[in-house]
Amino acid sequence: MASFSFIPFLVLLHVLILFNVGEGGEMVTMDDGELSGLFEVMGSLLDDPTWAQVHPQPCTDTPWPGVQCELMAQEDGSNGPQDGQQDYNPTIFHVTKIHIGSDILTPPCKPNASLSSKGLMKLPFLKTLSLFNCFNVTPVSLSSSLFENNSLSSLEHLALVSNPGLYGSIPSSLGHIQTLRVLSLSQNKLNGEIPQGICQLVNLQQLDLSYNHLTGSIPQEIGKLKTLTIFDLSYNMIGGQLPSSFGQLESLQKIDLGFNVINGRVPQELGNLNKLVLIDVSHNFLSGPLPESLSGLKQLEYLVIQDNPINTGMPLFIGSLGRLKVLSFSRCGLRGPILTSLSILKNLTALSLDNNSLNGTVPSYIGSLPNLEQLNLSQNQLSGELLVSQEFIKRIGMRLDIRGNNGLCIKNNTSSSEVKNPISCISSRSRTGGKKSSWGGEEHKDECGNMNSNLYQRNWSTKIHHHGYEFSLGLGQMFLVMILLLL
Numbered sequence: 214m215a216s217f218s219f220i221p222f223l224v225l226l227h228v229l230i231l232f233n234v235g236e237g238g239e240m241v242t243m244d245d246g247e248l249s250g251l252f253e254v255m256g257s258l259l260d261d262p263t264w265a266q267v268h269p270q271p272c273t274d275t276p277w278p279g280v281q282c283e284l285m286a287q288e289d290g291s292n293g294p295q296d297g298q299q300d301y302n303p304t305i306f307h308v309t310k311i312h313i314g315s316d317i318l319t320p321p322c323k324p325n326a327s328l329s330s331k332g333l334m335k336l337p338f339l340k341t342l343s344l345f346n347c348f349n350v351t352p353v354s355l356s357s358s359l360f361e362n363n364s365l366s367s368l369e370h371l372a373l374v375s376n377p378g379l380y381g382s383i384p385s386s387l388g389h390i391q392t393l394r395v396l397s398l399s400q401n402k403l404n405g406e407i408p409q410g411i412c413q414l415v416n417l418q419q420l421d422l423s424y425n426h427l428t429g430s431i432p433q434e435i436g437k438l439k440t441l442t443i444f445d446l447s448y449n450m451i452g453g454q455l456p457s458s459f460g461q462l463e464s465l466q467k468i469d470l471g472f473n474v475i476n477g478r479v480p481q482e483l484g485n486l487n488k489l490v491l492i493d494v495s496h497n498f499l500s501g502p503l504p505e506s507l508s509g510l511k512q513l514e515y516l517v518i519q520d521n522p523i524n525t526g527m528p529l530f531i532g533s534l535g536r537l538k539v540l541s542f543s544r545c546g547l548r549g550p551i552l553t554s555l556s557i558l559k560n561l562t563a564l565s566l567d568n569n570s571l572n573g574t575v576p577s578y579i580g581s582l583p584n585l586e587q588l589n590l591s592q593n594q595l596s597g598e599l600l601v602s603q604e605f606i607k608r609i610g611m612r613l614d615i616r617g618n619n620g621l622c623i624k625n626n627t628s629s630s631e632v633k634n635p636i637s638c639i640s641s642r643s644r645t646g647g648k649k650s651s652w653g654g655e656e657h658k659d660e661c662g663n664m665n666s667n668l669y670q671r672n673w674s675t676k677i678h679h680h681g682y683e684f685s686l687g688l689g690q691m692f693l694v695m696i697l698l699l700l
């Protein structure tokens with residue numbers, strides 16, 4: 214990211230040298246009002262009272278890594294010569310990005326950092342405002358006036374992330390910033406409800422409000438956000454039911470509502486979202502049955518339902534989701550048999566059905582899913598033999614857990630053709646102290662520490678964050694291209 218902030222500067226400086234200088238020999242740089250706005254904003258954030266003196270020309274001669282500018286043609290009559298000379302080509306620098314975070318080598322925000330709405334108002338060309346880990350000590354809240362009176366009218370990317378001092382509610386006036394494409398207010402202490410105003414942000418592509426203290430429910434008007442690709446409300450206290458208007462979010466790729474208190478049924482309209490790659494609704498109070506329309510989610514790779522009182526049989530639609538990689542129905546009150554139709558899930562790497570009331574035998578295809586690396590069937594009422602090959606055991610190792618069932622055992626299928634297999638089936642019905650090998654009291658006791666079910670979760674959530682990262686990188690590149698075009 215750091216390199217991204219510098220490349221435009223090199224280009225801009227280079228161009229500036231070639232550039233015309235004004236009559237008095239003065240370079241055309243930037244508007245005084247904008248400059249003072251920038252000074253006010255930086256002054257309210259940074260622990261450096263001399264910032265303005267050290268960076269008198271922040272767009273050109275005295276740059277700062279967290280500030281970016283773009284050269285733009287001036288609007289007619291704003292600052293150019295009055296006589297309308299043809300060959301005068303008035304251009305000017307505008308501040309387009311302010312970013313403070315640990316990825317750039319700058320001094321940290323001051324303990325009593327705040328956001329100067331007066332200063333921001335003077336930066337009408339600002340496209341990106343991102344402050345990571347800035348408001349740490351003195352409590353700061355987002356004032357409604359920040360987004361009023363046509364201020365921040367060019368803002369596309371607002372990221373105020375990981376600020377333990379940022380509290381209070383999200384102002385509804387945020388909805389005035391129609392240009393907004395990315396809104397991330399993750400990992401703060403924001404509370405109150407999701408304001409209706411957010412549903413006016415019709416150009417929004419990413420909405421991340423995760424890890425806050427938000428309450429209330431998801432507004433029905435959320436369906437207006439037709440270009441939304443990422444929707445993340447995880448780790449809040451959002452309740453109520455999922456609105457059926459979710460079905461209108463036709464660009465959605467990722468929806469993460471995990472760790473909230475949402476209740477009711479999953480609306481069947483969710484099945485319209487044929488671009489969805491990830492659904493995580495874990496740790497809520499959703500009840501079953503899940504709508505069979507979810508068979509329409511042909512791109513789905515991650516389906517994480519765990520810890521919801523679904524209390525039905527295993528839903529049949531799972532057998533249509535051929536791209537699934539991770540399927541978790543742990544602690545969902547599932548009962549009856551394990552579906553026989555999952556053999557088509559060739560890409561499945563993690564299957565978690567633990568702590569349900571599943572009964573009957575385990576279908577034999579499970580032991581031959583070619584990519585399975587994690588299988589948890591523990592704490593059910595399963596019985597009979599689970600046929601596995603030597604290769605399967607080698608691949609899955611300690612990430613196979615069948616403890617706590619009704620006499621479910623594992624059969625080494627490698628030698629099954631040879632009748633003389635003395636220990637064909639090892640019962641798993643032992644009283645498990647948690648230290649036993651998952652598949653029936655064999656070796657590897659010491660590796661049990663690696664077996665906790667969070668392991669793979671952490672891995673795939675890292676992947677997903679990378680996914681989000683790709684998006685922002687994409688924006689960065691777009692930004693660069695725009696600068697080059699403008700030159």
Ligand SMILES: *[C@@H]1O[C@H](CO)[C@@H](O)[C@H](O)[C@H]1NC(C)=O
Pocket residue numbers: 325
């Ligand atoms: C922030 O703290 C500095 C001293 O560290 C002080 O000079 C300044 O007035 C304070 N600003 C605000 C807005 O409280």
Ligand SMILES: *[C@@H]1O[C@H](CO)[C@@H](O)[C@H](O)[C@H]1NC(C)=O
Pocket residue numbers: 330358359361362
């Ligand atoms: C916005 O405009 C209203 C009326 O035009 C004014 O009263 C208010 O002070 C302005 N807000 C800010 C933050 O300047």
Ligand SMILES: *[C@@H]1O[C@H](CO)[C@@H](O)[C@H](O)[C@H]1NC(C)=O
Pocket residue numbers: 535536559560
């Ligand atoms: C399985 O994954 C591979 C590689 O990611 C992909 O090319 C293939 O299309 C996937 N299979 C299905 C059925 O989606």
Ligand SMILES: *[C@@H]1O[C@H](CO)[C@@H](O)[C@H](O)[C@H]1NC(C)=O
Pocket residue numbers: 544568592
């Ligand atoms: C199974 O889930 C119940 C609640 O649904 C919980 O109390 C219990 O501890 C869980 N058992 C295991 C082994 O995780």
Ligand SMILES: *[C@@H]1O[C@H](CO)[C@@H](O)[C@H](O)[C@H]1NC(C)=O
Pocket residue numbers: 548549572573574
């Ligand atoms: C599974 O449990 C249900 C009751 O919940 C019972 O009707 C059914 O016979 C059981 N099936 C097997 C194979 O034990």
Ligand SMILES: *[C@@H]1O[C@H](CO)[C@@H](O)[C@H](O)[C@H]1NC(C)=O
Pocket residue numbers: 577578579580581600601602626627629630
């Ligand atoms: C078990 O072995 C039989 C015969 O060798 C084979 O047809 C079957 O696919 C194997 N099952 C698994 C789960 O490996």
Ligand SMILES: *[C@@H]1O[C@H](CO)[C@@H](O)[C@H](O)[C@H]1NC(C)=O
Pocket residue numbers: 603606625626627628
């Ligand atoms: C399974 O059987 C094969 C062939 O008899 C043997 O080489 C292998 O060690 C056995 N694996 C386990 C885990 O018992």
Ligand SMILES: *[C@@H]1O[C@H](CO)[C@@H](O)[C@H](O)[C@H]1NC(C)=O
Pocket residue numbers: 543567568589590591592611612613614651664665666667
């Ligand atoms: C399987 O699930 C049980 C119960 O939910 C849990 O206690 C155990 O750690 C899990 N096993 C693995 C290998 O993840």
Ligand SMILES: *[C@@H]1O[C@H](CO)[C@@H](O)[C@H](O)[C@H]1NC(C)=O
Pocket residue numbers: 586668669672
């Ligand atoms: C998870 O990622 C760690 C490294 O971050 C790696 O060592 C581990 O093998 C991965 N586990 C799985 C199940 O992929």
